[in-house]
Every structure is written in C-alpha cells, then in structure tokens.
Amino acid sequence: MTNDNPQIGIIMGSDSDLPTMQGAIAICEEFEVACDVAIVSAHRTPQRMVNYAQTAHQRGLKVIIAGAGGAAHLPGMVASLTPLPVIGVPVSTRHLQGVDSLYSIVQMPGGIPVATVAIGNAKNAGLLAVQILASQQPELLERVQQYRQTLTQSVMDKQAALEKLGYQQYLSQKS
Template identity: 40%
Template sequence: MKVSLIMGSTSDQHIGSACVDVLKKFGVNYEVHIISAHRALDVLQEYCRAQKDDTDVYIAMAGKAAHLAGVLAGMVTQPVIGVPIKSSILDGLDALLSTVQMPSGIPVATVAIDGGTNSALLAIQILAIGNSALKKKLILYKESMKEQVCAMDSNLEL
C-alpha cells in the first residue's frame, strides 16, 4: 500500500508537506518526487514504468498549465488525484482547469486549489476500500472532526 506524490517543481513543496503530514498520520507508505511533465517527460515515463506494481495511488501537484496529473493518468492504471497549485496571476484557476478538464477515458480525481490535505485523505479513502485497519482510522478521524465541530458549537458566544 503506497502513495506516490509527484510535484511539478519545488514551488509546490508547501502543499506537498500538508499532504505528507496526513499520510504520516495515517501510517500510509509514500514517496515524494519532483518530476515535471513538461521538462522531464522521459523521467516521468520511466518512473511510472518502475512503479507499475508498487504504487497504488498517485497524487500529482502542479501549477499553471498543470498537465502533470493528466499525463500521469494517461500512463498508469492506478487512480490519479490532481492538486492544482496556486502559482500564477490567475490564482490557480489555470491549474484547476488544466487538471479537471480531462478527455474521456483519462480520469483524474481533482481536489481544490492547494488541496494537499484533501488529496491525501482521498488517497487514504481509496486505499481503505481494501484495508479494514485504515478504514477504522478514517472512521476515528471523521468522528474527531465531528467532536471538534460540536465543541465549537457549545463554546459559541454571540
């Protein structure tokens, strides 16, 4: 059970860190790389070939043209989660549209702009389909979120 997190450049690291924190919290194996779909396509292709049997879910983070998730999805059969990164004057809208607008037959699950945390949680939910221990951790996590909201409600003073 492994998640491969691929970022398009070092400027995506601040969002990648949030993703890694969640994967660590749930005890999910992961590896992280910087591989540009535009500047190092052959490296990305070789990485996908090498990971064919080892990676269960890919998370791809990229800004601007943000073709990384789509290129990955075109090369692999595992689920690909795209994280559009806010990195330009268009506030990430360019990356969002590049990530979400995939042709028929090449699906990419896309989370919010800068949604590193949700990308990790979605990967964990995918992995939990076949892993009861991970599913239990997710149930506890969601229960904890509910308790936090209930505590905020009980402490509300207006």
C-alpha cells in the same frame, strides 16, 4: 515519510510545489501510510515522468497524487500512463491564483480520469488517497472512521463554546 514499501506516490512538477504538497505528506504521516515523494516535471523531465507513471504499479504504489501549477499537465499525463488512480492538486499560481491549474486538471478527455481537489488542498488529496487504500485495508478504514469522528467532535465542541459564550465573545477569542 518515504520507505521501502510506499503505497502512495506524491509527485510535483517543481520544488516550488512542495509547500502545497506537504499537506498530502502530512496526512500520509498521520495515517502511517508510506509515501514516495518526488519531483517529476511533465515538461522538464518528460522521460522521468513516463518511467515513473508506467512503473508505479510495479513498484507497489496504489494511488498517485500529482500537484502542478500553471499549465498543470502532470496529473493528466501521469493518468494517461498509469493504471492507478491519480488525484490532481492544482497549485496556486502568481498570476491566476491556480484557476488555470484547476481548469487544466479537470478538463481531461473521456477515458482518462483524474480526481481533482480544490486549489492548494493537498490535504484532501492525501485523505482521498488514504480512503482509496482503506477500501481494501480494514485497519486503515477503522482509522479513517476515527478521524471523521474527531472532525465531528471538533465541530460539536465549537458549537458548545458558541452557545456558552455568545457569538461576540466567541469571535473575540478567535482573534
């Protein structure tokens, strides 16, 4: 969901990261928060990365979600160039399953924070970005609270089914 007034920037180092990052895009769509989705490589398009990060706040963005695999420099480099909060999404890699990406993103030096979610969990990055926006937008805060209530209700419904069916029948229905 991209429009003229995006509040969340969702960037990735390569189009191969898009399947992972679609979780953040879906959350933005669910909460009807406009987002800007772009491929911005720290290594292959460094000047584009610098321009994107340095002008993000001037373009109306409030939060940036940056997904990266392997060396995973994008979230940290963007965080070093923008005054906005940056949320890093470690993208799973073929050889190290994203642990390399996670370590790269979380090991930022003092003064340059990057919030980081679990490997491949762009959905949580999207939710965190929405919650950051909701701290200043009462209507959005209400929707975040409603979302949380649906999570609670989902667990309670599962518990009721487990109690009614017993664990063996419950598990057989999940298969």
